[in-house]
Each structure stands twice: as C-alpha cells, then as structure tokens.
Amino acid sequence: xxxxxxxxxxxxxxxxxxxxxxxxxxxxxxxxxxxxxxxxxxxxxxxxxxxxxxxxxxxxxxxxxxxxxxxxxxxxxxxxxxxxxxxxxxxxxxxxxxxxxxxxxxxxxxxxxxxxxxxxxxxxxxxxxxxxxxxxxxxxxxxxxxxxxxxxxxxxxxxxxxxxxxxxxxxxxxxxxxxxxxxxxxxxxxxxxxxxxxxxxxxxxxxxxxxxxxxxxxxxxxxxxxxxxxxxxxxxxxxxxxxxxxxxxxxxxxxxxxxxxxxxxxxxxxxxxxxxxxxxxxxxxxxxxxxxxxxxxxxxxxxxxxxxxxxxxxxxxxxxxxxxxxxxxxxxxxxxxxxxxxxxxxxxxxxxxxxxxxxxxxxxxxxxxxxxxxxxxxxxxxxxxxxxxxxxxxxxxxxxxxxxxxxxxxxxxxxxxxxxxxxxxxxxxxxxxxxxxxxxxxxxxxxxxxxxxxxxxxxxx
Amino acid sequence: xxxxxxxxxxxxxxxxxxxxxxxxxxxxxxxxxxxxxxxxxxxxxxxxxxxxxxxxxxxxxxxxxxxxxxxxxxxxxxxxxxxxxxxxxxxxxxxxxxxxxxxxxxxxxxxxxxxxxxxxxxxxxxxxxxxxxxxxxxxxxxxxxxxxxxxxxxxxxxxxxxxxxxxxxxxxxxxxxxxxxxxxxxxxxxxx
Numbered sequence: 001x002x003x004x005x006x007x008x009x010x011x012x013x014x015x016x017x018x019x020x021x022x023x024x025x026x027x028x029x030x031x032x033x034x035x036x037x038x039x040x041x042x043x044x045x046x047x048x049x050x051x052x053x054x055x056x057x058x059x060x061x062x063x064x065x066x067x068x069x070x071x072x073x074x075x076x077x078x079x080x081x082x083x084x085x086x087x088x089x090x091x092x093x094x095x096x097x098x099x100x101x102x103x104x105x106x107x108x109x110x111x112x113x114x115x116x117x118x119x120x121x122x123x124x125x126x127x128x129x130x131x132x133x134x135x136x137x138x139x140x141x142x143x144x145x146x147x148x149x150x151x152x153x154x155x156x157x158x159x160x161x162x163x164x165x166x167x168x169x170x171x172x173x174x175x176x177x178x179x180x181x182x183x184x185x186x187x188x189x190x191x192x193x194x195x196x197x198x199x200x201x202x203x204x205x206x207x208x209x210x211x212x213x214x215x216x217x218x219x220x221x222x223x224x225x226x227x228x229x230x231x232x233x234x235x236x237x238x239x240x241x242x243x244x245x246x247x248x249x250x251x252x253x254x255x256x257x258x259x260x261x262x263x264x265x266x267x268x269x270x271x272x273x274x275x276x277x278x279x280x281x282x283x284x285x286x287x288x289x290x291x292x293x294x295x296x297x298x299x300x301x302x303x304x305x306x307x308x309x310x311x312x313x314x315x316x317x318x319x320x321x322x323x324x325x326x327x328x329x330x331x332x333x334x335x336x337x338x339x340x341x342x343x344x345x346x347x348x349x350x351x352x353x354x355x356x357x358x359x360x361x362x363x364x365x366x367x368x369x370x371x372x373x374x375x376x377x378x379x380x381x382x383x384x385x386x387x388x389x390x391x392x393x394x395x396x397x398x399x400x401x402x403x404x405x406x407x408x409x410x411x412x413x414x415x416x417x418x419x420x421x422x423x424x425x426x427x428x429x430x431x432x433x434x435x436x437x438x439x440x441x442x443x444x445x446x447x448x449x450x451x452x453x454x455x456x457x458x459x460x461x
Numbered sequence: 462x463x464x465x466x467x468x469x470x471x472x473x474x475x476x477x478x479x480x481x482x483x484x485x486x487x488x489x490x491x492x493x494x495x496x497x498x499x500x501x502x503x504x505x506x507x508x509x510x511x512x513x514x515x516x517x518x519x520x521x522x523x524x525x526x527x528x529x530x531x532x533x534x535x536x537x538x539x540x541x542x543x544x545x546x547x548x549x550x551x552x553x554x555x556x557x558x559x560x561x562x563x564x565x566x567x568x569x570x571x572x573x574x575x576x577x578x579x580x581x582x583x584x585x586x587x588x589x590x591x592x593x594x595x596x597x598x599x600x601x602x603x604x605x606x607x608x609x610x611x612x613x614x615x616x617x618x619x620x621x622x623x624x625x626x627x628x629x630x631x632x633x634x635x636x637x638x639x640x641x642x643x644x645x646x647x648x649x650x651x652x653x
Contacts, residue, residue: 100532100534101532101533101534101535101537102531102532102533102642103531103533104533104534104535104537106535193545193546194529194543194545194546194547195529195531195543195545195546196546197529197546197548197644198642198643198644199643199644199645199646199647199648200643200644200645200647201647202647222568223568224566224568225562225565225566225567225568228562228565228566337554337558338554359643364546379546379547379550380550380555383547383548383549383550384550384555384558387548388548388549388644388648388649389527389548389549389648389649389650391558391559391562391567391569393648394567394569394570394648394649394650395567395568395569397569397647397648397650398568398569398570398606398647398648398650399568401647402607
C-alpha cells in the first residue's frame with residue numbers, strides 16, 4: 001500500500017485521486033485547477049530551484065535583468081562585489097516595482113513612487129529627506145532591504161530559490177554527471193546571445209512541463225515535419241517504420257530531471273555515410289562535434305570534463321530533456337543546408353502566470369569561445385527550430401492550449417493521462433552515470449518520473 | 462575586422478525605427494501607389510495562404526528579421542529595439558523551408574489560422590541604390606485560431622526595402638518591429 005499524501009482539495013479530492021500511482025495515470029483535471037495551482041505556487045515554486053538566466057547577461061557591476069519566479073517578479077543583478085543577487089522587485093514601502101525596466105545598469109534602484117532606494121545587492125539605502133526618517137522607526141534599515149532569494153550559479157546559469165535549506169547539489173542529484181556535459185564543458189562556458197524570447201500561451205504550465213520530462217514519442221507524430229525535412233533522418237512516409245530518433249537511453253532522477261541520450265553514430269549517419277566503428281573518443285568528437293563546439297575547442301572538453309563524461313558526449317550524448325519543474329533543455333544537432341555551423345542550444349522556462357496561462361521564455365546560447373560566425377549560425381538555428389517562430393515548437397504551441405481547454409469540461413477533466421508504456425530501469429552494459437536508465441525505444445518512464453517528483457513536493461505540506 | 466554580432470546594428474546605428482532616407486516619395490505619386498498596391502497584394506496573398514504567390518514577391522537575397530523589443534528606462538528608454546535577439550532571422554532559403562513545411566506536414570496551422578492583415582501609415586523614400594525604396598508601414602494582424610471566439614492580435618512597424626526588378630517590386634529587406642516585449646500571440650507560425 002502506497003503512503004497517502006497530505007493534500008486534499010476543497011471537494012475532498014486527494015493527491016492520490018489525481019495521481020494514481022498504482023495505475024500510472026494522472027487526472028486531466030490537474031491541467032486547469034485554481035486550487036491546485038495555488039498549492040503548486042507554495043509547494044513547488046516557492047521551494048525548489050528556478051532558472052532565471054545566465055551570468056553573461058549581466059557582466060558588469062550594476063547590470064541587471066528583470067525576471068519572474070512564477071508570478072513573483074524579481075531583479076537579478078550583479079552587485080559591486082561581483083556577486084549575483086536575486087531579490088523581489090517589490091518595494092517594502094508601498095509594494096511598487098522598484099525596477100521598471102527589463103534590463104539595464106544601475107548602481108542603485110530607486111522606487112519611482114516615494115523614492116526608497118536600494119543597492120544592487122538589495123540592501124536598503126534610505127528614503128528621501130533623511131532627517132525626517134521616512135522609513136519610520138519600527139524597522140532598522142537592515143530590515144528594510146528587498147526580500148532576497150538564495151542564488152546558485154551552475155555553468156553560469158543563474159538559479160534561485162526561496163527555500164532556506166534545499167542545497168543545489170541535492171536539487172541536481174545524479175543529473176549533474178550528464179548536465180555538466182552540456183553546461184560545463186568548455187573553458188569559458190556558455191554565453192546567452194541576447195535577451196530571451198518571451199510569449200504567452202493560454203495553457204497550464206504543467207502541459208509543457210510534463211512534456212519537458214523527455215517526451216520523445218510525441219516528436220514522431222506532432223513534429224513529423226522534422227522527418228520530412230530530413231532533419232531527423234527518414235521521410236514523412238516512413239516515419240513509423242524507421243522511427244528515427246526514438247532509440248537511445250532515457251534517464252531520470254528522483255528530483256524529476258530527465259534527459260534523452262541519442263547515439264552519436266545514429267545522429268552522424270543522418271549527415272554523412274562514415275562509420276563510427278572502432279574510432280577513439282577524440283576521433284568521434286572530430287567527426288561529430290557537440291552542437292556549438294568547434295574542432296578547435298575539442299581539447300577544452302577533455303580539460304573540463306572527466307574521461308567518462310567526454311566519452312559519453314562522443315558516444316551517446318544527452319540532447320534533450322528537462323529540469324524539474326519547468327525547464328526544457330534542447331541542445332540539439334540541427335544540420336544546415338548551406339554548410340554553416342550546425343546545432344542549436346536552447347533552454348526554456350515555462351513560467352506559470354495563472355492556472356490557465358504560461359509564459360514561454362526561450363534562452364538561446366552559444367559557446368563563448370566559438371567564433372562569431374558560429375555564434376551567428378547558432379542563433380539562427382535556434383530561432384528556426386525553437387521558441388516564437390521555431391518550426392518545431394510552433395506545433396507544440398498549437399497543441400498545448402487545446403489540452404487545457406479540455407481540462408475544463410466537467411466530464412473531460414476526469415479523463416486520465418496514461419503513462420503506462422513503461423520500460424523500467426535497466427542499466428546498459430558499461431554505463432557510467434547514475435540515475436534511472438531506460439535504454440531502447442523512448443517510453444513513458446521519464447515523464448512518470450517527472451510526475452513522481454511533482455507528487456513528492458505536492459504531498460509534502 | 463570581426464563584427465561583434467552582439468552589438469552590430471543593421472544599418473545606421475542610431476535608427477531604431479522609421480525611415481532612414483530623407484528622399485521622400487510623395488503620397489499619391491506613381492511609385493507610392495504601386496508600392497502601396499504591392500503591400501495590399503502581399504497581405505492578401507498571406508491572408509489567403511497563397512504561399513507560392515507570396516514567395517514570388519521575395520528577392521533571393523532577402524533579409525527578413527523581427528528583433529525583440531525590451532522595456533527600458535532612463536537614458537536608454539527609447540533604445541528598445543534589441544537586434545541581438547530576434548523572433549525571425551530569415552533568408553530566402555529559410556522562408557522556403559518554412560512555407561514548404563506549412564504547405565505539407567506541419568501541424569501548426571493545420572487547421573490554419575484565419576488572418577486579416579491591416580497595412581497602414583505607409584511612408585516611402587528612395588534608397589541610395591537606384592530602383593530601391595524604403596517602405597515603412599504599420600501592420601495590425603487579427604488572427605482567429607480554431608473555434609476560439611477570442612482573436613490573437615499583434616501590432617508592428619515594418620521597415621522594408623522593395624526593389625524594382627523587371628517592372629515588379631521585390632521585397633529585399635524587412636525588419637518587423639513588434640510592439641510587445643512579451644508576445645501575446647502564441648506562436649509566429651504566420652508571416653508578418
């Protein structure tokens with residue numbers, strides 16, 4: 001008998017009614033429920049680590065960007081001491097936004113309403129007319145700073161949390177071995193190529209959220225135009241016979257992070273007819289450099305990663321996946337017809353904006369050490385495939401809102417989402433990394449792991 | 462010298478919007494009328510999803526982009542067009558890839574949006590190159606998706622260069638300056 005969770009909605013529905021762990025089913029109701037949404041804000045988004053950006057966006061002291069931790073607007077800034085700080089963009093005086101721009105540089109943020117001012121680390125400077133002490137006498141200045149989140153930089157990515165005790169290490173878990181291969185592989189790391197694309201979809205955040213739990217299977221049908229374009233191999237007519245891109249090793253960790261690793265040899269076969277057999281790690285990397293990495297940068301991989309990590313990157317690299325709760329990773333091979341640099345490096349966050357609204361934030365990267373022409377191509381590849389106009393994600397944006405509309409129907413909302421095509425954990429021979437592993441055809445295991453991470457946080461009152 | 466793609470502007474660095482050339486082509490002149498007619502015909506081709514007809518308006522050296530808008534304040538408050546990041550970053554070949562996809566197996570736009578493109582506030586000026594014209598227009602798009610009674614919409618300024626080739630105007634450059642920093646439209650599976 002599974003342990004019963006400490007969550008009951010107003011009508012008596014429990015978390016176990018919504019997420020059936022015996023049957024691997026989830027009630028469609030979860031995709032549009034106001035009460036559940038409020039609990040998600042408290043139990044997930046106020047408790048776990050959230051991705052906000054990259055330190056390359058704010059290189060100088062005073063640089064800042066405005067971002068959202070769910071519906072809480074925050075300032076992400078680099079203070080005079082060089083450290084990155086994240087704080088609520090809410091003036092403790094009368095609740096006004098202290099910062100009104102999406103990006104900029106400011107030694108201090110002065111609220112335009114009554115003039116309370118804050119340093120770039122969030123600490124309170126004072127209110128105008130110092131001698132009148134307009135901040136009153138009940139709080140010392142030390143107590144009147146902007147509310148701060150804890151910050152952790154990982155591969156330059158800026159994560160923040162309201163949790164007082166969750167360590168970033170515990171948040172990453174065994175996913176680190178794999179994610180290092182994407183975010184921490186070069187000497188100078190990643191660079192964000194510009195501010196993120198942002199657009200709003202009329203759908204609940206969990207619809208793209210659970211898909212980012214490495215739903216490989218939808219690619220075959222929803223994104224069939226990828227096959228037609230030859231991008232994933234095969235043709236539109238032979239999609240279901242050849243199932244390109246479906247075989248590999250899927251990974252999940254109990255924290256809800258998931259990845260799909262696809263054999264480099266298979267990926268390479270789509271581009272050129274040279275065998276990978278018998279080649280050394282270095283030779284393989286030279287034949288198929290990871291997306292965004294040039295041949296000249298290959299020695300950097302050996303400097304920054306362990307031998308096991310480089311070997312995986314050269315053999316069966318992680319390419320797509322997600323980090324719980326709302327991050328999609330797409331570090332993909334994307335061949336260009338004109339011979340330009342292949343590949344796209346995108347991260348998305350799906351930021352909740354109400355039970356029926358999500359903001360799609362698309363961060364686009366290149367390796368900082370890559371030449372300018374490679375960065376240019378990487379930007380274009382990412383724009384062509386992902387985000388606002390991306391030919392892959394156009395299809396998703398037309399699909400997700402319709403799932404949510406269905407979740408409103410009195411009868412429809414009790415339909416369950418099925419995660420019953422399960423492979424089960426199986427460690428391939430010679431595999432080095434940790435986590436639960438699902439070799440072969442991509443199935444529902446990773447998405448179910450995403451739901452179990454959701455369950456764990458939501459059950460914990 | 463390597464161009465820093467992160468900071469390079471498309472042309473005259475100080476120009477965020479509007480016309481660059483001061484050699485205005487007056488309203489009602491033959492050239493103005495022909496270009497206006499071309500914009501209307503182009504909008505109709507897109508609204509009616511006649512992609513082959515639309516592609517016929519495009520020059521082979523086309524540069525078609527949509528930079529981001531960013532909310533800024535203080536001394537930078539009017540420098541809000543961010544050309545380091547874009548919603549579209551297209552050339553002729555990539556447009557063909559997109560129209561080809563939409564004509565065949567894409568699920569986006571199948572079933573298609575019903576769109577209505579309103580083109581107004583058209584201003585025309587001569588470029589330095591003979592036979593090329595800067596055409597700045599305002600664009601307002603209403604887009605109906607599925608059976609949803611609420612339309613999505615978007616407004617933008619388009620800064621075009623149209624080139625007279627064998628008696629017809631071809632689009633050589635288009636920069637679409639959208640007004641929203643966070644788009645209210647759920648994707649750009651349509652052209653602007």
